[in-house]
Amino acid sequence: MGQSDAEPIRGPGRRPGAPDTRGAILAAARTAFAERGFERTTMRGVATAAGVTPGLVHHFFGGKDDLFVEALGVPFDPRQVLGSAVDGPIDGLGDRIALAVLRTWDDEQRRQPLLAFLRTAMTSDQVAALLRGGMPALALGVLGDLVPGPDPEQRVELAFAQMLGVAVLRYVVRLEPLASLPADELAGRLGPVLQHHLRG
C-alpha cells in the first residue's frame, strides 16, 4: 500500500500546503501520457502544461515512471508487485508473477479500488488511453532483459491479458470454480502460461 493517493485532488498532498499543485501536475500528466504515450511524454512538457517548473514535478513525483504510477491512481505500486516476483530462478518467474498478482487482488483493501479502476478503464477513454500509453513500458521497465525480443511488448501484453481475464472472472463475474480456488493453486495453473508468454 504505502505512498500512493487514489484521490490526490481531494485528499491531502504528500507535501503540506500543495494539494492543488499536485493535482494540476497529475491532471497534466494524465493528459500527456494518454495523448503522447510514455516515451514521448517529458517531465518538462508536463511541468509546462501544469504551469510549474520541471524541478517541482521532480520534487513531488520523482521520475517519469513514478509520475505515471501516480497518474494511474491504482491503490498500490504495480512495479513493486511485479518487482517482488522478479527475484529468483528464471524457471519459476511465471508462477511468482501469477501468485503476486493474485495476492494483490485477494487483499480486500486493494481489491475494491482495483475493481473500481477496472470498471473505469472499461468505460473511460482517458483511462484506457493512459493504460495504453504507459502500461507496456512500465512492465518492461521492471522485467527488462527477462523478456526476450523481438517483440517484448507483445509478450507482456499476452501475459497481462491472461491475468486480466482471470481477475474479471474471479473477482467481477465470480465464476466457479475460479472464484474459490486458493491463490497458490490457481497460480500453479497460470504460471506455465505466463512463462510461455514471457519466455517461450
Place this chain on the structure above:
Amino acid sequence: MGQSDAEPIRGPGRRPGAPDTRGAILAAARTAFAERGFERTTMRGVATAAGVTPGLVHHFFGGKDDLFVEALGVPFDPRQVLGSAVDGPIDGLGDRIALAVLRTWDDEQRRQPLLAFLRTAMTSDQVAALLRGGMPALALGVLGDLVPGPDPEQRVELAFAQMLGVAVLRYVVRLEPLASLPADELAGRLGPVLQHHLRG
C-alpha cells in the same frame, strides 16, 4: 448473426403477435439462470414464473441452452462460434478456437454489441450472475469430451479468461501491438495456450 434479438422486448418477436410473451419468458429466464444456475433451472420453472405453459417456452425458444443464449442477449450464438472450431484434428483445437473468437470480435457488426455486453457484465450484478450461472455449462455442452476431467469447468474458464483479457486489451484499451496484430498471427500465439488450458 442470424436469429438472435439483442433487444427482444422492444424488437419484434420471432413469432408475430407475441413480443410481450417472449419478453416475459426471457425476463423470467434471466432471473432463474442468475439465481439458480444452469443445471437447476428448468423450462417448467421458467414457464411458471412467466405465467405461461412449458410448451410455449419450448415453442418460442427450443431447448434450455437455446433459452440461455437468448437470455444472454449477445449478438450471435456462442455455441456456433465454438462449434465451428471443434471440427478438425485435436492438436489444432486451441488455434481454431482462438481464430474463431478473434474473427467474431473483429467483425464490426458483432464487436459493438459485444463491447456493450462486456461493459454491462462489468457493472451489472444480474448479467454477471447470468454468465456465472450458465457459461461453463454452455461451453462444455459444445466442447464435451474434448476437455478431460477432473475439472473441465476450470479448464474452460482459464481458456475463457485468456480470450477475455485479449478482447479487453485489443478492443477496449486498444493496446499496441495487440490491437493491430492480424487475427491469424494473434491466434497463432494464443492457440498453444488454449490447448494447454483445455487439454494439457
